[in-house]
Each structure stands twice: as structure tokens, then as C-alpha cells.
Amino acid sequence: MGITLPILILAIPVAMFLILGIGGVFMSRKTAGVLGILGMGTTMTLAYIVAFTYFFSGSPEFIVEGVRQQVQLFDVTWLAFTQKLVVNIGFILDPISAMMLVVITTISFMVHLYSWGYMEHEPGFQRYYAFLSLFSFSMLGLVVATNIFQMYIFWELVGVSSYLLIGFFYKLPSAVSASKKAFIVTRFADLGFLIGILVLSYYSESFNFITLTHNPESVLMSTGGATFMGCSALTWAMVLIFVGGMGKSAMMPLHIWLPDAMEGPTPVSALIHAATMVVAGVYLVARMFPLYCVVDASLTFVTCVGAITAFYAAVVACTQLDIKRVLAFSTISQIAFMMVSLGVAYDRPIEGIHYTGLGYMAGMFHLFTHAMFKALLFLGAGALIHAVHSNNYTKMGGLRKYMPITHLTFLIGCLAIAGIWPFSGFFSKDEMLAAMFANHWFWGAWMTMVAGLTAFYMFRLYYLIFWWDENPEYAEHRPHDAPWQMSVPLIFLAAVSCVAGFIPFGELVTWNGEPYHIHIEGAVAATSLTVAVLAIALATVMYRKKNEWPARVKNMWPGLWTAAYHRFYWDEIYMFITHKIIFGGICRSIAWFDRHVIDGAMNGMAWITQKTSFAIRGMQSGQIQAYVLWYFLGALLLAAVTWLALI
Amino acid sequence: MDSVGNIIVYFIVALAIVVFSVLAVKSKRILRSATYLLFVLLATAVAYFQLGYQFLGAVQVAVYAGGIMVLFVFSILLTHKPDDKSGTIESHRRVLGIVASAAGAVLLLFALFYMPLPHDTSLAEALAGGPQITMHDIGEAFVGSNRFQYLLPFEAISVLLLACIIGGVVVARKR
Amino acid sequence: MDLSMLWYLVPSVVMLACGVYGFVTRKNLIAILISLELILNSADLNFVVFNRYLFPDMMEGMVFTLFSIAIAAAETAVAIAIIINVYRAVGATDINIVNKMKH
């Protein structure tokens, strides 16, 4: 494969960004929209060509003896730190990046299309499309990165695109603060990422993924047994790099930005905060997977963080009122699922655990399916918000009659995420749970419980929106289905969610390129299905019609409910630390110190000089005799001191 | 061993210098001050004679005691009524004056006593050490232009004196 | 008993000290000038004494003193002219009148 296609894949979005960003003010909305959609469509086509060529051409460039290869389509020097540490910008093609190309371009195109309808009346339409292009470019650059530093570069760029898009409605203070929060929290996490890269590259003397991952043992050797606080340097590096992933993927305790990020336009949430950017952390771990494997403490860390986050987010999701927030917590929970799946996919036999690689494959599979159905759900939520002009489900209820397409697609999304056969979520979730059970029964059981919670809160949401009690305001503003620009993506994604499970994913994406044959583990599948169905049943009982159950349950554990509703006060804790301690404590005291001590010292020197000047003015008394006295005593003193000192 | 006469003369001179110096700066009447100064200057002239510089002694009497003292008396009479008193001022300054002068005297005396120069020569030896300086020698020295001859300073001081005359006239003139 | 150099130098130092004392304590400008004459005289005496005792065969010190006397005369003349000028301007020769400029 030549370099034209990959370069175009990156170049078209960035060109769109520049054209729409600089020239946007001179364009009509329609031109801008069409340009953006066309650009993204082209990119999508190209990405499909690349991905299909990679997976299915069977060319020896990409597959050797049944093993899929990692190929760098191009790799040019961008910045040479030292002789060895050279940052390149390149395009890597391997199973996960090819898969990600498809996911990103697909969802992005859908969102472009959808936004044409959704954002029709918003000011700054051109700017919006420019930002979408920028994001697409950054995300594509991230996934095709040939080296960790390139990844970091695009990592930052997606961060800023996210910032710009969350803050798109910049006149709303809440949007502004949400975007700021998102950026700073991820930035903080990126600090870990950066230090991780620093440590890793210092020892391995390379940024390149292929160099690093093809021989992870030698990377471990290169650290020469360097340890810090009892852990090896590589462990530190990998954990710190994962911290970066935690930030982007909103793992506990760095998850706080994601729910707030829902202040952005809903299509943006679908694109960035559900399907693509937030899974960058998962992608990162998958990318560096062999290195994680050689320091399994770091992988354990990944698993634990994932497990805790998944449960936490699921619990919180059960109590939220804002439909987008429910979806946001659901996203956190699902991404955590993928993390756990990666965490349990040990690749070498330790203490009787067999290598499976299943977790890796399953995680990637879930990434794919989740991207589709979560985007679907978000876009559906967007349609709802478009119809009723509120995020809050108390303003909804009984919408199934008014918005049939939305209802149907949303239901498909819910079924998919709940893991009901034959929807896509079932397959990927089943594989993940199988991998977890294979690792340790505890992870399996724990995550099955989370899966059940997922099914519950999703159907709680579904019923509250579409059933429950009809909002009387509909009489005045009759909600209706979205225009075609919005419906088409919904339908398309719903279709994908229905069939994606049957893709032979194991044949395509595995940790080492060798195909893996998926087989449904009956026991696991049965368990998870049962749990899901039970949870759906419970949700049906509680929320299908307006009744007293929800209130009663709430009153049963009021403390728990309130805590969960307030997301277990994480935001408050952060607020306290940042505002009270860092701003109020550190920054203010440093500013005070600067003004009063440092500056004071300088002014003090001037003051002392002035005072001395005043103090000695008596010397110049105007009396000749005093002058002569000074004169004479001065001469004597000069003589006397010199005499004493020198002789 | 110096002659008794010399010693007696020395003591008279020394006593006169010391006493009249003190009186010159302590006297409450300015005219008396001037007179005491005259005595000091005359005593110094005597010392010059004793040290063998007769011409110098003569000049001291003529210029200092004669010329300068006249100036002083003249100016005192011009600026003072006869009964005017010129007392010391402010006691703190008197203390300071004593301190300063005492410090100066002590330092100088110490320095002189410890100077690395031969100071046990007697006056007689010193007088015998060199030739008598005659008027002729002095005259030669003042108009010669060689080493140890002072034509140039002599001319230069004439300019200085001229300038001082001009200066004095400018200052003292009424307009 | 020898009249060594120091015998002559001591009165000279006393003269100097008196001169300094007088300068510092006197209230009248002319009286101050009188004190100054003492100091000048003390310097002259030093020159002469050193010349006689240390370099009896030369006469630099004596000549210096001769010129010094002339210079003293010139100084006194100018100083007295200025003092008279002040007297004309302010009607006194008190030292406390001429201390207006200070600090």
C-alpha cells in the first residue's frame, strides 16, 4: 500500500479544519456543512479502503503465515531529541489501528451528518464543523501513531478538541467550566503519561511501538534493575502511562470531567465522549500491551481501577436524572469493563493461569460494539433533547407514541448494551466475562453484577423516557421525530448494533495478529443473560408505569441514594482540593509571598537607602566648623586605622 | 650638649608658643587674640633665628608679624565695635574641639616619637652639620633655574599674588 | 641636655592642636582665621626643624617655609576680603550667620 491513502486520511480532516476554521466566516452554513460532511465522507471511504485492504487483501505486506503484521506505512522524522530519541510522525497499520480507523470515521461521519440537523439553528455552525474536523484529525492521528510520542502529541490534540467542543456554547458559564474541568483533569493525567514516557524512553531509548513491543523483555532489561520506592522503573513507567489513559478514559478517580462534559452539544458527546476519545485509554493499554505484560503489577493495577470504576459508575448511573449523565456514567462503566478485560488478559503463564489473549480480543471487540451502540444511544438522546428541549427525564415520559423511530433505535441500543442476544453487546460482553472468569472467578462475578446493573439502569432510563407517565406539556409542544439527517444515522447505527455481534472479530483483531476463534462459553453466556433479563424485568416492574416503587426504594436507603445521586461527592472533594487548598492555600500564599516578601525585600532595600540618606543628612549641617571637624577627624581616623591595621 | 643659653632660649620660645597659642584661641576679645597670635609668630621667628635661619626669621617678622597682623587688626577694627567679645560657642562643640585637637596632638606626638628617623641629634650638631645659609645663597637660589633653585616658583607665586589682589579687589569692592 | 628635634616639634604640635581647637570652637570668622594661622605656622616650623636637624646641608625646607609664608599672606588677604564682604552683606562676622545652606 502506498502512502497516498494514509496521508489523505490525515490530511483531509486537517484541511477541512483549516478551511472551515479560517474561511468559515465567509461561508454560508450550508456550504460549511456540506464541505464538512463531504470531507468526512471521503475520509471514511478511504479509511474503509485501507482497513479492508489490511484485513481482507491477504497481501503478504499485511499477513504473513496467517499472522497479521504491524506495518508502518510511513514514518518521517519530526523532531530529533537526541541521536536515538527521535520523534516521528507516521502511520501504523495493524489490527487495532485498522479497526479504530473504521470506528472513528464511521461514527464521525454519522455525527457530521446528524449535526447538520441537530445544530441547524445554532450560531457558530461553521466553527462547529471545523472543530469536528480537528477532532477527527487528532483522533485518527492518535490511533495511527507509530510511536508513543506521536500518540502523546495527538493525545493532547484530542484533549484540546474536546475542550473546544465541550465549550462550544461558550456563553453558558456551565459549558465553560465543564470544558475547563475536562481539559485540566485530563491534562493532569497527561502529566503522568508524560513522565511515564520520560521514564520509559530514558531506559529503552526509543519511542517506537514496534521496537518497544516486539521485545518487551529487553526493555525490562534495559532499566538495569532501576527501582524507585520498591517498584521497578518499568512498572512506574507503565503505571504512569496508564494514568494518562485513566484521565482520557475517565477512570476513577479522574472520571469527574466526563459527566460535566455533557454540557457540549449532544452529537459531540456521541462522538467524543462515548465512542472515540474516551476509549483512547483502552487503546493506549492495548497498544502497549506486551510491555504491560512484562510488568504484571501494572496490569493488576489496570484491572483493579477498571473494576472499581465499573461498579461505581453503574451505581451512580442508577440515580441520575439527566439522561445524558446516565449515558455518561454508563460510558465510564463500559470503558472500565474494557479495562478489566485487558487487565485480565495475561499473556504468559504465571502460577497456572493460561495464556488466552481472550481478554484483549474481547476488550477490543467491546470497544467496537460499544462505540456503535453508545453513539446510537447518544444520538437518540440528542433526538429526544431536540424534541423536548431538556436533558431531564422528568420532562419526558411516554414518548414512544410521538417518536417511533427514536424509540425503536433507542430500544435496540438498550438491548445491545444490556447484552441481550442477538444484539452486538451480548457477544462482546460475553467474551469479556469469559476472559474474566478465566482469570479469577472474582473478577467474573463482580463484572457480571456490573453487567446486571447496566441492564437495570439502561432500562430504567428507557422506561422513564418512553413509558412512565406522559408529560402534559406535550399538548402544547408536540414532540416529533427528528429530520432525516438525524434519523439516518440512528437507523444506520441501530442496524450495525444488531448485526455487529456476528462479525468474526477474533479472526481480525488479536493481540499478536494470530487469529482467535471465538466460541460462546455457554455457562458464562447463560449467567450473564439471566442476570440481564432479571435486571430488565426489575426495571420493567419499577418503571414501566408510574408507581410508588422508585420512591419506596429510594426511601429504603436514603443515604445511599443521596450519595449516589451526588456521585459520592467526588466533585466536592476535588473542589475542596483545587479551590481551597491549591488556589486558596498555595497560590494565594505564593502570590502574597511574592508581593510582600520578595517585592518587599526589593522595596525594603530602596527604603533603607532612603532612610540612610535621611539619617546621615546631619553630617551636612551647614556649619563650617562641623565640616572641618569631620575633615580633621576623618584624616586622623584614616591615619589611625591604617596605622593600626598595617603596622 | 647644647649650650645653656640655647636651652633657656628654647624654653622661653616653647613656653611662649604654647601659652600664647592657647590664649589666642581662648581669649574672649578678638583683638587680644590677634595680639597673642602676634606673640606666637614672634616666638616662632625667634625659633627660626635659633635654628640658624636668620633670613627666614626676618621674613617671618616682616611679613607675618608685620603684614598679616596689620591686615588682621585692620579687619578686626573694621568689623567690630571696640567692646565686642568673641567668646566660644556651644559647649558641645568645645568638647568636640578638645577631643579633636587632643586626638590630633596625641596621634602626631606618637607618630613623631616613633618616627624611624634620627632624632637624637643635638642642636649644636645640627647647626654644625651644614654651612651657614647666606643671603647670597638665597638670592642665587631664587633666580636660578637649576636643581634646588626656585626661579619658577618665585615667578609663579607672583602670579598667585597678583590673582589674589584681583580677587581681593573684586570681593571687597562695593559693587 | 640636648635640644633634639622633638623639642621643637612638640610646640609645633601644640600649635596645631590649638589651631584646630580654635577653628572648631571660635564664633567669629576672624578668630577662626587666627586659628588657621596657627596651623600654618606649625607646618612652617616643622619644615624648618626637619631641615635643620635632618638635612642641615640643604635648604628646601627653609625655602618652602618662605613660600609658605607668602602663600599664607595671600590666603589671609583673600579670606579677610571675603569676611569683610560678608560683614557688609549681613552686618556681622558671626559664624552662625553663614549656615543657611545645609543638608
Added chain:
Amino acid sequence: MFTNILIWFVVIPVIMMIGLGLCRNSGMKAIRAVMVVGSTALLALAIWLCVQFLQLRAAGVDDEMLFTGSWLWYAPLNIHLAVGVDGISVLMLMLSAIIVFAGTFASWKITPLPKNFFLWFCLLSTGVFGFFISIDMFTMFMFYEVALIPMYLLIGVWGTGRKEYSAMKLTLMLMGGSAFLMLGLLGIYWHSAPEGGQCTWNILEISHNASIDASWQYMLFCFTFVGFGVLGAMFPFHTWSPDGHACAPTAVSMLHAGVLMKLGGYGCFRIAIFLLPQAANELAWIFIILTGISIVYGAFSACVQTDLKYINAYSSVSHCGMVLFAILMLNTTAMTGAILQMLSHGLMTALFFALIGMIYGRTHTRDIRQMGGLMKIMPYLGVCYMIAGFASLGLPGLSGFVAEMTIFFGSFQNADLFHRVFVICATASIVITAVYILRVVGKLLLGPVQDKHHLELTDATWWERFSTVTLIVCIAGIGCFPNWINETIQHSFVPIINAIQAAV
């Protein structure tokens, strides 16, 4: 003499001054014409020099300095007007030319006394250019001080706020620094003779011949580093910077923060480290502590300021601290990063101050609490401000990122715990930077409009757009294609690194 291209960097501003002298006080058109022609000529000259330089290097000319020339000036003290450039100086000249160019447009409508303003402005430029072309310590120092003093009048007359106090403080503190510097230079001069030879001020000759003994090196290093460090806003000598920048007029802030503060960093490695390598190896730790404090301290201070210029001034303390910090790491990569950071910070902070000046010129306040939602009112300026902010917080694709990363990766090559701890502290500053930049952006540009009067304000004029676009293009240029600059700088560091390693 005038056949040497470098001399023209000094000659052109002098000609401009003469030209301005001939203009009438009120002849605004003539004054602008002189300034535009002159600054364009400077920019063209800088670009031409850059091209020439790269061509020569590409052709394999491997001297330490190119375009050298040396003309005896004060023969008795062996003072020469010696010029020469390596890659670093070329880039610095380029930076200065760009900022002078942008500054000219940024002060298009300066009042009162436009003629005098530009006269001093040109004098300042003369100093800056002269400093970067010199390889003789004496002329270097002279140009250094030439660049300092116009600041007093520029701030005092055309400034705002507590301008008299700030101008005086700035001038005195910088002159205080240069007092130490002077002493250091004198010491180097008098120890520059190899075994009874003639002393010299020429940096290259000293580096080749002199072997200053250690005890003197220690003293002189401290003097020179502190001297330059004051201008580089090193903690605790940075306090002139916030007040000075806050009160200075736009173009002066641009030039001062953009170029003048770079003189400090440039001098630090060109003189303190290059000529006193042994002391640099031994004593770097002291200054690493101070500059490390600068980085974090400046960033934290910036977080709570409410005056736009104060925020940027403290931010400059932090960023310039990074420059000195990187220089002290004594390896090629980190020092390269330092130079990149100088360029980046120069352009970015010039952009910042230009924008602040433009905003202030419209709203008449710099207090972020009294502004808000300006993005709606003046979108062009708002977008530029955001770009500057992103450059400042190290967004890839803009210059700040490249510089900071090079610094971090270079600094991390020093493997001991002491260095590591400080590097990580320095790294942490990028988060704090994000905090204060986004705080300002959020309060100033985004959110609802605070003051109804602001709704009537206009967006940028053509000269303002011109000025800012110039800077943004450069910022993005460095950010996207850093490697040629990087290589140029790295090559230029070879002799310095050799000197350091030889002295270990």
C-alpha cells in the same frame, strides 16, 4: 566593515533613528513609513541571513561562527567590535526581527510623542540586535545595557498604571544585575590570557585558550549567571518583571518579554557556561534549585492574578525559568530545548502582550473580573488570544509544546535523583499553566458579557491583524516543523557541550 551582513543589524536601527530624527513630531505618516520600511528591512535581512547561514552549513562550512568579522575598537584593552553568528544567534536575530516588525504594527497609533517613542524603540532594537551578533564580551555587554535603558522612558512615558514606580524598579533591578555581570566579565577578561599572553574579550578566543582556575571560575560564574539571571527573571530576582510588564506599553512589553528576557538566557550559556565550564559543572545545582523554584512559583503566582498583564508576566517568570533551568542541565537536548523555549516564549508572549494591549485599548481595563464574553464581541482577538494561550500551555502544533518537550526529555537525561526531582517539578508546571491559561480564557473570552458597554467595541483593525498574524504564523511554523531549527541549534551547541565535558 559594512560588507559584513551582521553589522547591518545595528546599522539599520541607527539609520532608522536618524530618519526618525528628521521627521516632524506630528508627522505620523513619515514616522510610520520609516518604521515600516526599517523593520521590514530588518526582517528581510534576518531571513536572508538565515537562508545564507543554512546554505553555508549545508555546504559543509563547519566553523563555530559564521560571518565573523572583527574590528579593533579600543586597542589598549584589546576591545574589538567582533561579530559572528552560530545557529542560535541567527534564530535569535530572526526572533528579534519578527518581534520588532510586529511591535511596529502593534504600536501603530501610539500617543503621545510618537517620534520619541520610536526613537527609543529603535535604540532598544539596536541593543538587542547588537547583543546577538556580538562575540566580544565588551560589545555584548554594551549592547546589553543599550537595550536596558530605553525601557525606563518607554515605560515611564508611554506606560500605564504605576508606571513611574515600575519603570524605576525595572531599570534599577536590571542594572543591578548588570553590575554583577560587569564584574564577572571583567574577571573573565583579566584571566583570559594563556600564560602571559594578551587578554581578550573575544568569546571564541577565550574558550579556546583560557584556563581560568577553579576558584575564580566559581566566583565569576556566580556573578555572570546572577547577572544574566536577573534579566532572565530568575527567582528571587524576578520581581521587576510583573510590575514592569504590567505598566509597559504594548510594543515594549512585546519586545521586552519577547526578546529582552532572552538576552538573559542567551548570555547564561554563551558566557557563564561556555567560558566557565568547570564552575558550571560544579555550581549548576544552586541555580537549578532557583530556576526550578521560578518555574513552579511563577506558574502558581499566575493562577491568582486578576490583571491580564500580571498573569502573563508571572507566566513569563515560569517560562523563562524553564529556559535557564534547561540551560543548567548541561546537555545538548535540554539546551536545545532552552533555545526553542526562548523562541517560542518570545513569539508567544509577544503575541500575548500585543493582544492584551489591543484589548486594553478597547476596554480600558485589564482586570479579568470586569471583562467577559469578549469572544462574542471581538472574535478575531479572542481566537488569537486562545491560540496564544494554547501555545503557552504547550499544545502540540504550536511552538510551546516542542520547546517544553525537548527540555523535559533533555533534562531527564541526567539520571540522578536531584535532577529527576526537579525535572518532574518542572514538568508539573504544564498542568498549572493549563490552569491559569484556561482560567483567563474562561473569564475573559467566554461566558456572558460582563459589561454592557463592551458590546459596542470593535474587532481588530488591519494593522493589528497584521501584527498578530505574523506572530501566529511563526508560532505555528515552529510548532509544526521544528526539526530544522532543532538541528541548527544542536549543531551550534557542539562547542559548548565539548567545553562542558572537557571540564568535568
Added chain:
Amino acid sequence: MDYSQFGAMIPELIVLGIFLVVFFADLIAGDKSRKCFLTPLTTVLFALGTVAIWVIPASGETVFGGMYVNDSATNAIKAILNIGVFIVFLQSAKWVESDEVAIRKGEFYELLLVTLFGMYLMVSARHFLLFIIGLESASLPLAAMVAFNKNHYESHEAAVKYIMTAVFSSAILLVGLSFVYAFSGGSLYFQDLAVTIQTGSMSGLLIVALAFVIAGLGFKLSLVPFHLWTADVYQGAPTAITSYLSVISKGSAAFAFFIIFTQCFGSVYSDAWEWMLYAVIIATITVGNLFAIRQKNMKRFMAFSSISQAGYIMLGAMAADTLGLASMIFYIFVYIVSNLGAFAVISTIENQTGRLSMDDYNGLHKTNPWLSFAMTLAMFSLAGIPPFAGFFSKILIFTSVTGTGSMALYMLVLIALINTIISLYYYLLVVKAIWISPEAPKVESFRSDCGSRIALWICVAGIVFFGLVPYIYQYCVSSVEASAGFLSMFGV
């Protein structure tokens, strides 16, 4: 007797000749109305004389048995002083024509020329007797000139202060010299003293003698603590005289100081007077600066500024070698143009409006931009800011001081450098008043007289070019180096 030896004293003869011409012209002219030719006559003659001194090469001879020398170094300083005096003549032209002074203008020129003659003798003297006569000629007539403004009380007070202190200091100097004489081997020729005063003669008496000589010369240079007369006299004296006092008198004394201390006492440099001068210089620079900070009266302000400048000048004596002397001469030259530039502005404004306070300068640039510009340059030059000449003179003198390599001298230079910051502060106060102060200008717009303008132009040209053009400094160095036998006399 060999009167042809007078022929070697060309500069002195020229000045004396002009003096006599003016003297007789003044005598002949009689009443006021016909004296209008006096100013142009003197100025032109003096200009010609100055050119002559520059042009006629120094004979390098030592005449009168070694009492007087006219070598290139002395010639250089004389020529430089002459330029200063010329500028003083120019800037005082208007003042001497004023009603109050006009009738005494003949005397003004005569006295000025005599004092200049005295300074020449100070500079050229190689015998203490001639030196003392020169010193007195340089200071006594000045007392009369300080009293020139008869209608101003300050002028009288200043004259009294000046003459009293001057006489006291010359008395102390004589006492000191009498002690030096004790060590001299009977000869007061400098070249003999260089031989007879050796390390072995180190004693309390010699130290006292040195201290008294430093005090005596310190009076002329206004070194601390012998400086206290300076401010009052500068303030009270007519501005023309103040400027003359502050530069010419100081410059000649500095040169003489250097010659005396390096030649006569060169061998006891590091034993004694290095440290005395060290202390005195630090005190001078610091105290001068500290007092200058508070001053509002411009003349008084300049007085303290000149005190601190004297400290810098004396750094050249600390160096005590050819480079030191050359740098000192250069410093003096630069100081002359800078200080006289400032005084030209001050006297112009005083003559035109009678205003002397720094507050009166507020907003000056609005009414008198050129004067403001010149004053700014002068202040910058005095503060030692490049590219103005003051920077070069300061740096060169610092360089020469540190050349000996002793750490103590580095510290001295550091203190001096730190003091430049204080000095910068108060010089900038003037600049601030002129340019920054928002008040309405108090001095109305006027056109200054021709003499002042020319003087100002000369000063501005000097300020701008003396540093950038290296020839002046090279001239100083080559003059010093060409002084035959001069180097060999350094006992340092």
C-alpha cells in the same frame, strides 16, 4: 640662569598670555559700555589657545632641574581641561553680560584664567613647592569667584565656607608635606622622593603624612569626608563657577593626585595608601550617592553627583598604572562634557527663568524639547549608560582597576558598581521630572542664548561620540605611554 627654559612651558605661557591680554584690555577699557568686546575676545583667544595646546606637541622636557615637566600626558590633561574651560566660557557668556555681573566680567575672565594657570602648574609640577603654589593659585582666586554674585546671600556664604575650608585644608596639606619632607632626604622633587621613600620608611609618621596629603587633595577632589564644603559652595556659587569647580578643578586635582601618589609614594602603595584610598573611595561614592538622592536644588544635586563621580575618578588612582592614568584622563574628559552638558542646561534655565529646583523641570519636554533631550543625554552619560560616553569611561576605569587581579579590588569595583544603581536612581529622577511627570510645565518655552547653545552642542556631541569613537581613549593611552621616563618612575 636659563630663561629659555620657560619656553618649554607652552601651555602655561599661552594661558598667561591670554590672561595678560584680558587684564590689560580690561584696564584700558575702563567703563562698562566699552567692555562688550571682552567676552568674544577672551573666548576667541582661548579657543585659539586651546587649539594651540592640542596642536603643539609636548616637548617632553623636564625643566628647572626637574621641577616642571611638560610631557604628552600633562599636555593631554591640559588640553582636555582647556576644552572644559572653553565650554564654561560659552555657557557663562549670557550670565557675565547680565547687569549684575557685567562690570566685573574682566575680573571673571582674569581669575578664571589664573586658576587655570594654577591647575596647569599642579598638573605639571614635579616638585612640591611648585605644586603647592599651583594648588593655591587654583583655589584662592576661586574663592573670590564664588563670591561673585554680590546680590545673593548664598554666594557670600558659599565663599566663606569655601575659603575657610580651603585654607584649613591647605594648612593640613602643608603639615602633611612637612612630615613627608622628613622622609625626603632633603629634596622635595618627586623623582627624589620616589627613591627616598621606600618600604623601610613605613611608619606612623608617614601614614599620618599620607593621610594629611590625601585630606589636602581630597578637599579639592571633594572626597568623603573632606567633601562637606562642596554642596554648599556649589549651591551658593554662580552656576558658571559651580560648573567650573565641579569639573575643571576636580579634573586637575585628580591628575595631580595620581602623579603624586604613584610617583612619590609608589613604593608604599600596597603598604599604605592603597587601603586609605580604598576606604575613601567607598565612602565617597556611597555618601555622595546617598546625599544626592534627596536633593531638589539642581546645583546641590549636581554637587553630590560630582562627589560620587570623584570617587569613580579616583578608581584610576587605585589602578596606579598607565592604564589607570589613561582611563582617569578619559573619565575626566567624559565627565567634563557630561557634567558641563548638565550645567549648560541648568544655567540656561536659571538665566532665562531663575528656576533651579528639580520640580521646576516637571514636564520640561513639552516646552523645551531640545534642552530636555540634552539633559537626558547628560544624565544617562553621568549614570554610565551606553552608548553614551559615560558608560565607556566607567567601564574602562573599572577594567583598569581590576587589572591588578587582587580580590579586594574586585570587591571595590563591585561596590562601585552597586553604587551606580543608586546613582542611576537619582539621575533618572531628573529624567522622570522632565519626561514623565504629568504636571504642567513650569518653565515656559524660550530660545536659549547662542553661547549656551554652542556649548550644549559640543557637550552633546561629546556625550554621543567620545565613547563610540575610540580615538580619544587611544589618545589618552598613547599620551600617557609617550610620557618619557614617566613609567619608570612608578614604584608601584
